[in-house]
Amino acid sequence: MDFSTVHLTPEQEQFQREVRTVLDEIVTEEVHEHERRTGDGFHEGVHLALGSRGWLFPAWPVEEGGAGLDRVSQRILSLELARRQVPGVTHGTTRLVWSGLQLSADPELAAELKPEVAAGRVRFCLGYSDPEGGSDIAAATLRAVRDGDEWVLNGSKLWTTGAHNCQYTFLITRTDPEAPKHKGLTMFLVPLDSPGVEIQAIHTYGGERTNAVYYTDVHVSDRHRVGDVNAGWATLQGPLSNEHGGGRIADGLEDLAGGATYTQSFDRAIDAAARWAKRTTRPDGTLVADDPVFLDRLGALIVSTEASRVTHGPMGRNKASLSSIAGVAELIDLVGPEALLAHGADGAIEDGVIEFAHRWAQGTATYGGTTEVFKGMIAQHVLGLPRLTLPGSKQWVR
Ligand SMILES: Cc1cc2nc3c(=O)[nH]c(=O)nc-3n(C[C@H](O)[C@H](O)[C@H](O)COP(=O)(O)OP(=O)(O)OC[C@H]3O[C@@H](n4cnc5c(N)ncnc54)[C@H](O)[C@@H]3O)c2cc1C
The missing domain is CATH 1.20.140.10 (Butyryl-CoA Dehydrogenase, subunit A, domain 3)
Known part of the structure; x- marks a missing residue:
């Protein structure tokens, strides 16, 4: 393990000052009060302000909506965001979902969404946990049935945190109930403003807001399918592994602990x-x-x-x-x-x-x-x- 001090270049020091100045402006007491009141893990004004600087996906090139930051500057940014307690749950779920979309979504859809995601106007939540149990994700029961170029969804999900602040949920569905449980699943990116989607708030003892989401005859175009039909388990592995701390870059600039x-x-x-x-x-x-x-x-x-x-x-x-x-x-x-x-x-x-x-x-x-x-x-x-x-x-x- 390398315990040596990271020496900042003048440019990195300047960047650190810039981040602190910006956060002084945008992370006001109102932001903290909003978080205490809602437990959303999200503040739209702050999210859009970070997006406008390319700081939601800071490693992405500037022309793709990022800030093209080097690894040390990325770390400076993430430490400052944590130090200021910037609500970051929806930012986190958006990043996790994107890691799956960039590999498996329809390339045209991904290209359309990318600038919106970078700017903060499009956000994603995780639709994994069933009411019957969240540990065994592969036992998902929400049904998706093909109807021409569309799919019809029926069922519900529990604990879809941030659904009320997101445009899409990354949803695991059962497309083949006859197949072994890991082989009958398909992932979708479901627009949350679709008719038939109902979001109900759940407020937890810990102060967070999460949601139960009900899907009644929700029609989703096949374009919003992510990965192959009945290959949802494979599609999910990247985002799931990232959520569990995999995919880290071992250059000493990431958190070591998964939690x-x-x-x-x-x-x-x-x-x-x-x-x-x-x-x-x-x-x-x-x-x-x-x-x-x-x-x-x-x-x-x-x-x-x-x-x-x-x-x-x-x-x-x-x-x-x-x-x-x-x-x-x-x-x-x-x-x-x-x-x-x-x-x-x-x-x-x-x-x-x-x-x-x-x-x-x-x-x-x-x-x-x-x-x-x-x-x-x-x-x-x-x-x-x-x-x-x-x-x-x-x-x-x-
Ligand atoms: C505040 C909050 C936010 C959440 N946000 C999201 C979200 O955004 N999206 C989403 O999809 N889910 C979300 N979850 C769901 C979370 O991932 C699940 O709650 C978790 O995976 C456990 O599932 P469960 O609560 O259904 O418990 P169950 O899976 O029903 O488990 C019940 C008990 O059995 C134990 N158990 C189960 N399987 C095993 C095993 N193999 N070995 C040992 N013990 C086991 C568990 O530890 C638990 O104590 C959230 C949950 C909470 C509370």
Whole structure:
């Protein structure tokens, strides 16, 4: 592993200043308030502003709607976006879907969509999870039946995050119910304004908004099929692998851990607890920050979150999630009841950052495949142990 410092060129330093100036302008308190209120993981104004600079797909050439950034500048941009807590869920799902479209979509459709995607006007969400279960994606039941040049869709999907802010969903459907389950699937890019699509909000304990989406006699042109008929499982492998942390460029400029973003709220909660300890005295008049037991326990949490960040791949995904869940609970124990005061409550620590981290951490055990499913992947694909005979077919591709 290369731990050497990355030295920025004058151009890269200038770019970093430019990014900070732009984000100062566009990531206002209103953006954070909107995110707290909606849990959308998306802000249209910010998304379009990033798109107008080519910063949604910054590696793409300028003439294709990107910014033609070098790898270090791409990393500068992603670190600054994370530091400013720019809502990025829909940006993330759009990137995942694009990785599948560029390989398998109708080339004319992809060419039409590309400038719109780069500008931020077209966005994609993931229509994978069935109401009956999300771990075993290949058991998808939503039916697609061919009707001339069209397909007719009937069924529903659960947890389609961002559907209400996207133009298309990347939908896994069952086209041959007689075939073995992995061989009867087909992917579509379904326009979400099609008649027969109904989106219903689901608000989670963690504060996110996701959706149930119902499809009743929805007609989709064959042009919107992605990949071959009944080859949906193969079409899905690229985006699924990317979601699980595959496809990273091993140049030291990417997050190592599959779940690096899962610790962000926990990290902010730790920082808030440290500042709280420096300004808070106990009934005996001693400063909390002078208490060696407090420092020892806080230090252990910092080590744990740091360790998640440098734990590679699927192990990092699980460590980030599990250490955040246990860690925030420990932080609440350390700080006391004040830590449970939510945003807006009198006396909430730094606007409820610890309370939020606690709620948010719980969901990280589920996103993109549960920690239990990932344990199976680690056993099979990292340790080379035999495949579990349990349901669940998410895959880790190294
Ligand atoms: C806030 C939120 C946002 C989401 N966003 C999206 C999205 O945008 N698009 C989308 O398609 N999905 C999305 N999901 C769905 C998510 O991917 C699934 O919830 C997840 O894959 C688990 O599926 P499930 O909840 O149906 O649980 P199930 O698959 O029904 O599993 C139930 C339990 O069984 C365990 N289990 C299942 N299979 C195995 C196995 N093989 N080995 C060990 N244990 C197993 C699971 O760990 C779990 O505890 C989202 C979910 C949430 C909560």
